[in-house]
Amino acid sequence: MINIKKLNKKFGKVEVLKDLDLAITKGGIFAILGPNGSGKTTLIKSILGMVIPDSGDILLNGKSVLKKWDYRNKITYLPQIANFPGNLTVIELIEMIKNLRNCATTENELIDLFGMRSFLDKKLVNLSGGTKQKVNLILTFMFDSELIILDEPTSGLDPVALIHLKKIFQTEKDKGKTILITTHIMSLVEEISDEIVFLLDGKIYFKGTVQALKTQTNQTNIEHAIAHLLTEENV
Amino acid sequence: MFKIIKYSFYDLMRSRWSYIYFAFYLLLGFVLLFLNNSVSKAVITLMNVIIVLTPLIGTIFGVMFYYNSREFTELLLAQPLKRSTIFVGQYFGLAISLSLSLAFGLGIPFIVYGAFESSVIWNFSLLILVGVFLSFIFVALAFNIALSNENRIKGFGIAILMWLLLAVIYDGAFLISLMVFDDYPLDKFSLITSMLNPIDLSRILILLKLDISALLGYTGAVFQQFFGTSLGIISSLIVLSLWVVFPILRIVYKSKKKDF
Amino acid sequence: MSIEIMRIFIFIINLFFSFSLFAKQIDVCSSCDVKSLKIAIELAKSGDNILLKKGLYNESNIVITKSLTITGENDPIIDGGGLTYIFQVKADSVTISGLNLQNVQTSYSQDLAAIHISRSKYFIISNNTFTNIFFAILVEKSNHGEIFNNTISSSGTHEHNTGNGIHLWHCNNVVVHGNNIKGMRDGIYFEFVSKSKVYNNHSEKNLRYGLHFMFSNENEYYDNTFTNNGAGVAVMFSKYVKIYGNKFDKNWGTASYGLLLKEIYDAEIIDNLFIENTIGINAEGCTRINYKNNTFKGNGWAVKIAGACYLNKFSKNNFISNAFNLSYSGRMNENEFNSNFWDDYSGYDLDKDGIGDVAYRPVKLFSYIVNKTPETIVLLRSLFVDIINFSEKVSPVFTPDDLLDNTPLMKQIK
Missing domain, CATH: 2.160.20.10 (Single-stranded right-handed beta-helix, Pectin lyase-like)
Structure with missing residues (x-):
């Protein structure tokens, strides 16, 4: 599915990704974890083509995606900060993104699911953070894409919406899709993720299931397990 | 690309600044035409305003629009769209909306006033054309500056400085060098110098279409000979077009290399 | 025979x-x-x-x-x-x-x-x-x-x-x-x-x-x-001439004058129209000329005082839409400008007597510069020029500081 080879990226003098290799061969939910500045967002953005790597290659279904754009038809992305052009209404934004991608969508179900029907004609500038995040989620999940990339999908969400979101994760996973998530909420990771990809200093430090992580670190709690990974590094 | 232009354009058409800009020109047009008894004098005053204001507004709007639509741009970047499509599309969306504000803002009073003499129409159209060119040029330059500067305040500062440089400082240096090198033949120097700056070039293009052309001829016939011919007009328009094309090319180039 | x-x-x-x-x-x-x-x-x-x-x-x-x-x-x-x-x-x-x-x-x-x-x-x-x-x-x-x-x-x-x-x-x-x-x-x-x-x-x-x-x-x-x-009209080396009610127009050319005056003494120039000339009146070595009720409209220079002009009086003239109203060489002024209408006068008339309360300065810095270096005319109407004109208006350095119309008219003279 995704194959990343020897990816390097520097921002100025800071090496953010160092010869990063990553292969994701099957569907499922992959949690990309790592401390701040470990290169999570850079990795995601590299896959999306928003960050241009200095060297290395990213293959999607065996084809390099660098300098390409139409592969993004197979990807949807939920950005961390949901800030939309303020002068548009919710429905206009949805219509616009639909129009840009030009493929089948399921926004109506999602609108109902998140209870957004009454917000459709509101201008985006007037929405609260949580509501914006719901719009963000609708925009992401209304497409039927092979690869779904989510940057902190739970921020600002109320518990009800969170439950809906988890359900969505499950259905998408059942369809055989690949979902990449970055999050700081370890309970969510433990609950939904099939595998953990742990980044440290621009490298994959650990890749495997939650269970494997616990076993490797001899910890029962995932947070401790991760803390252990970090301290191990320091030793 | 067309979709991006359309959405950027719609976005702007709803923003209150577009209306303010449009209303400003509308008011200016009405005041100048109806309170002035001579159309040619109104055209001269309009020229002064257009030469100074369209570059300034283009610069400010360009930088503001770019920075304000950062998140939207990121949203678009994740969509299956070419990068150049996104940026050039946004650029055209803004440049077209500014140009339309200008054209309608001044055009409506003009039509209401009903000055349809051919020479006046021609002068007026040239004025609008130059205004449109200046909008396109300065929005493109502003986009370039914003693309190269992540820091908004720095980007804004540089953009204003760029405007100041082309609108004021350039002419100051030009004037001083003309006075210092008084003893040398300056015809070609001044011709080339004024061709290089889009604001100066626009100003001279309009001046020559107004009756002041003879005044420019006063210093030597080079200007009148050059700008008076169709060759001069065509090469001026080409230079103005290059001022649009090169910044756009740089937008394309820069946007391909940039990380978001 | x-x-x-x-x-x-x-x-x-x-x-x-x-x-x-x-x-x-x-x-x-x-x-x-x-x-x-x-x-x-x-x-x-x-x-x-x-x-x-x-x-x-x-x-x-x-x-x-x-x-x-x-x-x-x-x-x-x-x-x-x-x-x-x-x-x-x-x-x-x-x-x-x-x-x-x-x-x-x-x-x-x-x-x-x-x-x-x-x-x-x-x-x-x-x-x-x-x-x-x-x-x-x-x-x-x-x-x-x-x-x-x-x-x-x-x-x-x-x-x-x-x-x-x-x-x-x-x-x-x-x-x-x-x-x-x-x-x-x-x-x-x-x-x-x-x-x-x-x-x-x-x-x-x-x-x-x-x-x-x-x-x-x-x-x-x-x-x-x-x-x-x-080249317009040229009058030279003459005394006691009266020029009135004439129209001088469209003398556009690199060296054209509506009226070129050279060594003219004791003349009356009244009620004339100077329209769209490169230079409306160019006066050199002229003394005791009375310029009255003339209208200068759409000229490059309305009046150019080239030098050695003394005791001339400009009164009740209209200056409208000229690129330059007055050009003067030198810092000395021996002529009088009173009660003219200047269309770019920006003062006010609080007592409503039709006379501006603030004196008008007819000579712009830029016109002085163009006089010295004619090529600088290419910068006509540029923002920089407006700025230096303004600063000169506020505090005259290069132009004669006593060259003032102390009673500028608020309305055009018919």
Whole structure:
């Protein structure tokens, strides 16, 4: 599915990704974890083509995606900060993104699911953070894409919406899709993720299931397990 | 690309600044035409305003629009769209909306006033054309500056400085060098110098279409000979077009290399 | 032998005519007894009338030494056909009117004219049409004449091979009016002419000046129009002239003036219109001139004071839409500007008496700069120039700081 080879990226003098290799061969939910500045967002953005790597290659279904754009038809992305052009209404934004991608969508179900029907004609500038995040989620999940990339999908969400979101994760996973998530909420990771990809200093430090992580670190709690990974590094 | 232009354009058409800009020109047009008894004098005053204001507004709007639509741009970047499509599309969306504000803002009073003499129409159209060119040029330059500067305040500062440089400082240096090198033949120097700056070039293009052309001829016939011919007009328009094309090319180039 | 017979014949005819005590009329036409103007003149006595009827007369070098009235009927054409004068008037009280005079060649050694008047008095040249001539009317050392309603045109291309329309030299008490002059070198040219009047003439598209006079004192010029002449109107080295009600317009050109004044003393320039000239009035070495009620509109420079101008007064003039209202060389001001209307005056009138409460400075810094370095004109109307003009207005450094209109008018003078 995704194959990343020897990816390097520097921002100025800071090496953010160092010869990063990553292969994701099957569907499922992959949690990309790592401390701040470990290169999570850079990795995601590299896959999306928003960050241009200095060297290395990213293959999607065996084809390099660098300098390409139409592969993004197979990807949807939920950005961390949901800030939309303020002068548009919710429905206009949805219509616009639909129009840009030009493929089948399921926004109506999602609108109902998140209870957004009454917000459709509101201008985006007037929405609260949580509501914006719901719009963000609708925009992401209304497409039927092979690869779904989510940057902190739970921020600002109320518990009800969170439950809906988890359900969505499950259905998408059942369809055989690949979902990449970055999050700081370890309970969510433990609950939904099939595998953990742990980044440290621009490298994959650990890749495997939650269970494997616990076993490797001899910890029962995932947070401790991760803390252990970090301290191990320091030793 | 067309979709991006359309959405950027719609976005702007709803923003209150577009209306303010449009209303400003509308008011200016009405005041100048109806309170002035001579159309040619109104055209001269309009020229002064257009030469100074369209570059300034283009610069400010360009930088503001770019920075304000950062998140939207990121949203678009994740969509299956070419990068150049996104940026050039946004650029055209803004440049077209500014140009339309200008054209309608001044055009409506003009039509209401009903000055349809051919020479006046021609002068007026040239004025609008130059205004449109200046909008396109300065929005493109502003986009370039914003693309190269992540820091908004720095980007804004540089953009204003760029405007100041082309609108004021350039002419100051030009004037001083003309006075210092008084003893040398300056015809070609001044011709080339004024061709290089889009604001100066626009100003001279309009001046020559107004009756002041003879005044420019006063210093030597080079200007009148050059700008008076169709060759001069065509090469001026080409230079103005290059001022649009090169910044756009740089937008394309820069946007391909940039990380978001 | 035949000449002998001719002389006798003429003598007999003369004898016959001289029996009459009154002025006679001699008709000239192709079917008349007298078929040639020259013969008619030879036959005529002082005080006679010659009526030239419609037709083409190939005659030149017609010398008039008697007081005759030569009148054309239905536009007879006299074709000079070459390198000589058509008429040479050498007598007093000669009238030439209603003729079409054409073809006098360009000469580089002589000032050939269609009508040349020399040392005569009381001449009248009226209602004639001059085409394709070198000089049209050339008058020297003559006085008390009248030249009116003539139409003069030529298709000159260069100053050196084109003559003047109405050229007066060492004359006085001549009245020139209602003439229409086009395409000559100078439309009307006066040199050493005094106590004369020039009015209601229209002088257009002349290669050099519409009107040009030098060393001509005590003349009046009024209600004339000078349009689109190569260099406008030039008046030099003259005293006590009155110029009023004229229109100077469209003298656009690299060195064109509405009115070029040089060494003029004690003149009155009143009620004139200066419209769309490169320079409305250019004054150099002029003293005690009263400029009043003139309107300057759409000129490059309305008034340019080139130097050595003293005790001139500008009052109640309108300055409208000029690129520069006033240009001054030097920092000294010896002239007065009062109660003019300046369209770019930005002051206020709180007491509503129609006079601005703040003085107006007619000289802009940029006009001073352009004076020093003409090439800088390319920066006309640029923002930088507006800025330096403003700063100079606030605190004058380069322009004469006493050059002020202390009573600028709020409204245009009708």
